[in-house]
Amino acid sequence: xxxxxxxxxxxxxxxxxxxxxxxxxxxxxxxxxxxxxxxxxxxxxxxxxxxxxxxxxxxxxxxxxxxxxxxxxxxxxxxxxxxxxxxxxxxxxxxxxxxxxxxxxxxxxxxxxxxxxxxxxxxxxxxxxxxxxxxxxxxxxxxxxxxxxxxxxxxxxxxxxxxxxxxxxxxxxxxxxxxxxxxxxxxxxxxxxxxxxxxxx
Amino acid sequence: xxxxxxxxxxxxxxxxxxxxxxxxxxxxxxxxxxxxxxxxxxxxxxxxxxxxxxxxxxxxxxxxxxxxxxxxxxxxxxxxxxxxxxxxxxxxxxxxxxxxxxxxxxxxxxxxxxxxxxxxxxxxxxxxxxxxxxxxxxxxxxxxxxxxxxxxxxxxxxxxxxxxxxxxxxxxxxxxxxxxxxxxxxxxxxxxxxxxxxxxx
Numbered sequence: 001x002x003x004x005x006x007x008x009x010x011x012x013x014x015x016x017x018x019x020x021x022x023x024x025x026x027x028x029x030x031x032x033x034x035x036x037x038x039x040x041x042x043x044x045x046x047x048x049x050x051x052x053x054x055x056x057x058x059x060x061x062x063x064x065x066x067x068x069x070x071x072x073x074x075x076x077x078x079x080x081x082x083x084x085x086x087x088x089x090x091x092x093x094x095x096x097x098x099x100x101x102x103x104x105x106x107x108x109x110x111x112x113x114x115x116x117x118x119x120x121x122x123x124x125x126x127x128x129x130x131x132x133x134x135x136x137x138x139x140x141x142x143x144x145x146x147x148x149x150x151x152x153x154x155x156x157x158x159x160x161x162x163x164x165x166x167x168x169x170x171x172x173x174x175x176x177x178x179x180x181x182x183x184x185x186x187x188x189x190x191x192x193x194x195x196x197x198x199x200x201x
Numbered sequence: 202x203x204x205x206x207x208x209x210x211x212x213x214x215x216x217x218x219x220x221x222x223x224x225x226x227x228x229x230x231x232x233x234x235x236x237x238x239x240x241x242x243x244x245x246x247x248x249x250x251x252x253x254x255x256x257x258x259x260x261x262x263x264x265x266x267x268x269x270x271x272x273x274x275x276x277x278x279x280x281x282x283x284x285x286x287x288x289x290x291x292x293x294x295x296x297x298x299x300x301x302x303x304x305x306x307x308x309x310x311x312x313x314x315x316x317x318x319x320x321x322x323x324x325x326x327x328x329x330x331x332x333x334x335x336x337x338x339x340x341x342x343x344x345x346x347x348x349x350x351x352x353x354x355x356x357x358x359x360x361x362x363x364x365x366x367x368x369x370x371x372x373x374x375x376x377x378x379x380x381x382x383x384x385x386x387x388x389x390x391x392x393x394x395x396x397x398x399x400x401x402x
Contacts, residue, residue, distance in 0.1 A: 044259075047258050047259060048258050048259055048260055049252075049257070049258070050257070050260075051250075056249050056250070056251065056372075057248050057372075058248060058249055058370055058371070059249055059251075059372045059373070061370060062370055062383055062385055065383070066385070069402050070392070072402055073392050073395060169259055169262060169263055171257075171258075171259035171260045172260070182263055182266070184267070185388075187386075187388040187389075188267075188388075190274075191270060191271070191274050194274060201270050201273055201274050
């Protein structure tokens with residue numbers, strides 16, 4: 001097996017959602033496993049001095065339009081949630097706990113379920129009870145997951161995870177790194193695939 | 202002939218350069234003419250409170266890498282200029298003068314020549330003498346062009362042009378509007394082509 005594909009994302013990122021729904025198929029086509037890296041864009045934006053896309057004058061209005069169009073173009077179900085953006089640290093910690101206890105594939109299953117709950121069904125994924133329900137639906141131990149997301153250990157793990165992402169140059173979502181080659185954005189999947197296919201671009 | 206494709210760009214935008222080299226072929230394939238709209242990102246960034254890409258922490262380093270890779274991926278000659286970014290108001294005014302006096306096709310010829318001079322040959326396109334040389338190489342009256350770019354009328358025209366672009370929601374380069382549908386970025390050429398082909402996405 002070749003080196004894994006590192007997938008960095010924030011649950012409040014619609015383009016992260018689009019990418020998350022396709023990344024395993026793309027990676028698997030070239031014998032790569034996905035490693036999931038939940039991050040917090042709020043912490044990263046303090047470094048880059050950027051604002052959430054949707055809040056930027058002119059760009060925000062375009063982005064709202066582009067998101068709907070991009071979803072349609074790629075045939076991905078999508079409905080802009082009423083609460084947007086929202087706090088994603090609980091969901092991110094839940095992903096880390098799943099990685100710790102059950103591995104990357106289980107984490108991936110949960111990532112996709114949380115993203116779909118938020119960007120298709122409009123569920124408030126910032127809420128611990130809603131996250132527990134999603135975990136139950138996925139067949140995970142919701143009580144253990146909820147408990148884990150409140151521990152100092154997992155909080156510290158997420159902080160280190162975000163620091164590590166920044167050290168690796170991650171500044172947005174989705175952000176993919178494979179063989180130390182960085183790709184930012186769902187619209188770099190063409191170049192990412194060229195790299196996976198040919199080992200270079 | 203159907204409605205034209207409006208192409209907004211700043212000469213200091215490398216992705217604008219990539220797009221400018223391909224936009225006429227794409228538009229022409231679907232019986233559209235290109236209308237060139239030089240803008241000044243500096244003025245636009247005052248509205249969006251954004252910085253030039255290359256100056257943003259983390260994002261700047263990635264962008265420098267992505268530009269070279271994107272050029273290679275699309276087989277476009279590219280060398281990052283030593284002076285970057287630079288003032289593009291003279292070149293923008295020259296384009297407006299060409300549109301006024303000789304039409305969109307001549308303007309397009311000049312746009313591509315200026316972009317290539319900057320992003321392939323490293324010419325300082327902020328310099329009036331260098332712009333005159335490019336105009337001469339294109340077969341245009343360089344003396345008339347140089348004189349025109351210093352008049353109050355053309356300065357005012359560029360200011361109105363930038364204001365109009367902002368009113369149309371333009372916040373970056375390249376930015377394309379066709380049939381009132383906006384597309385930002387060279388990486389939206391796939392969706393732009395889908396629109397041109399099918400009238401919708």
